[in-house]
Amino acid sequence: MIIGGGLVGILCAYFLDQAGIDYLLCEAATIASGTTGKTTAVLSAQHDTLYSDLISRWGHEKAQQYLDANLDALKEYRSLAEKIDCDYEERPSYMYTVDKPRLMEHEVEALQSLGFSASVVKELPLPIKIAAAVKFPGQAQFHPLKFIGGICNNLNIREHSRIVRMKGTDAFTEKYRISAKRIIVASHFPILNTHGFYYAKLYQKRSYIIALENAPQYDGTFVDNGTSGMYFRNYGNLLLVGGGEHRTGKKGGNFEALRTFIRANYPGAKEKYAWATQDCMSLDGVPYIGKYSELLPDVYVATGFNEWGMTSSMVAAKILCDMIMKRENKYADVFNPSRSVLTPQLFANLGESILNLLKPVPKRCPHLGCALSWNEVEQTWDCPCHGSRFTKDGKLINDPATGDLREK
Incomplete structure (x- = not known):
């Protein structure tokens, strides 16, 4: 059984279906209506300046595993996109800084030691003066809803079937009990609190996107390394400008930070669309993919994608489907959810x-x-x-809560 109909859940269902494995996917609302439907859909193995961090923390072997897992995810998307009309386009991706050039140089040195041809660039076409950027060639972008539309036909999906609790490998909606041999929890933020310590290992972050008409066309996808920086990519004749991010439940730049930037730098542009999204952030920048906990051998999880949900979803689907089918996956170890949690972010979350x-x-x-x-x-x-959100009237918007606000 699969809980959650975002990209990772749909991919798990697709690969299990291809392998002839019996499964059921339950989605609380409609498929791809959560973070998957609000992503900017960049397909990139460039996940912040993570590789220099991974080498210093875990060594070259695990850093290589992480890089190769995400590059293989890109290859899988490229292969599937040959059969699906999903606006797949190859683009370089850039991570830039306005004040820390040595950080970018150090990241390129780390990547080159892993055999990847990243490079440092000193200028970008953006209306921002950068200190340096890391260029990843051969990355991509696509339309995730068109992609899902191309792979979800005939999959065993039940929408409007919110799982409100679990007991072992039994899952419960408000009306029904579903018994399974194994469960994949792909519900964005895990809903089972009694195992795995996820309520301390994760927090959620909001970020904001505005789509502009009459704005420049850029050859690439661009992300600021700073905690409150901007990100950019084109889709058709639109320029997507993102930023204003903050921890859910806290104050931040929101849409106003973007609109201030747009007024100053794209005075002739017209705002066409605006939306917000929410991401689960892990303690160490690496997703949690694998067994939910050592005490639940038949329950699996995929979460903590750290704003890089597209390649991470493919990595997760491949690892979890291999686990379901009792096959070895050479990348599983680096994503093990039971790894050490002793990081400064853990104490920030607990505080x-x-x-x-x-x-x-x-x-x-x-x-x-x-x-x-x-x-x-x-x-x-x-x-x-933990990032749950509710409407003004108390209706649930985002998990990990599984129900509406209760009236006192």
């Missing part, structure tokens, strides 16, 4: 939870009881601990 558990306010999240914050920009109640 945020303690602070909001003790805060004396009436609006509380049904997930674990944290105090909710009112999001004036989006008119929602948001949880700073």
Whole structure:
């Protein structure tokens, strides 16, 4: 059984279906209506300046595993896109900095030591003065909804079937119990709190995107290495400009940061669309893919994609399907969810939870009881601990909560 109908859940269903494995996918709303439907859909193995970090923390072997897993994911997308009309386009990707050129140079040195032909560039066509950027050749972009539309026909999917709790390999909707031999939890943020410590190993981040008409066409996808930086890519005649990000439940730049930048740098552009998205962030920049916990040998998880959900979804689907079919996967070890959690981010997450558990306010999240914050920009109640979100009237928008706000 698969819980969650985003890209990773759909890919798991597709590969299991191709292998002749019996499965059922349950989606709380409609497929691809969550983060998958709001992504900018960059297909890149360039995930921040992660490779120099991985080499220093875990050594060359695991850094190589991570790189190769994501490059193989790109190859798989390229192969599938030959049969699916999904606006697949090859593009270089760039990670830039406005003030830390040595960081970019160090990342390129790390990548070249792994055999990848990254390079440092000193100028970009963006209206931003950069200090340096890392260029990844041969990356891509696509339309994820068109892609999903091309692979989901005849898959065993049940929409509007929210799983509200689990017990072993039994999953429960409000009305039904579903018994399975194995379960893949691909629900964005894991919903089972009694195992795996995910409520401390993850937090969620909001970011904002505006699509512009009458704006430049750039050859590539571009992301600022800074925590509050901007990102850019074109789709057709539109320029997508993203940024304004912040921890869910906290204040941040939001849409206004983007609109201020756009007014200053693209004065002739016209705003066509605007939307926000939400991502699960792991403690160390690497997703959690594998067994949900050592105490649940037949339950699997994929989460913590750190704003790089497209290639991570493919990596996760390949690893989890191999696990389901009892096949060895050479990349599984680096993504093991049971790896060490001792990082500064763990203590930041725990501190945020303690602070909001003790805060004396009436609006509380049904997930674990944290105090909710009112999001004036989006008119929602948001949880700073774990990222659940609710409408003004208390209807659930984002997990890990599995139900609406309860009236006191």
